Amino acid sequence: ERAITFLMECCQQAVPSATHLSDKAMEVIKSALEVHETFNLAQMLQGENVPGSVVKLKELIRDAEGEEALRNYMLFLLGFMSGVSGGEGSRFMNAKNAEGFIAGVRMLQQLTSSTPRGIYWGLLVARADA
16 A cells, blocks of 8 residues: 555656546545555455454544545445456456445444444454345
């Protein structure tokens, strides 16, 4: 995440699309990458995170732009997860994997109103039910 941010700022020939972004769009992307560096939903969906990871995410979102940062991160995740496995279209984001992703996004939508433990266990229960 830091490497991508560095390349976007300092070596735009490596990321030419960055030259076409507005300052606001660049800040949104940097914010999403910062959130992703702190919290990786893909890891949580696989049961590799702990409630403490949700605490870190909650603190970061509270200190950042709040709800807007969370919404931007979720949009970033959709693009990120859809691109896993490469190829034309999305080889990863099929109906089965989308169920888990949607469950994760639903739990993250409760970030400001639920406890980290509740979000973590709620997601594991939702994944078990899927």
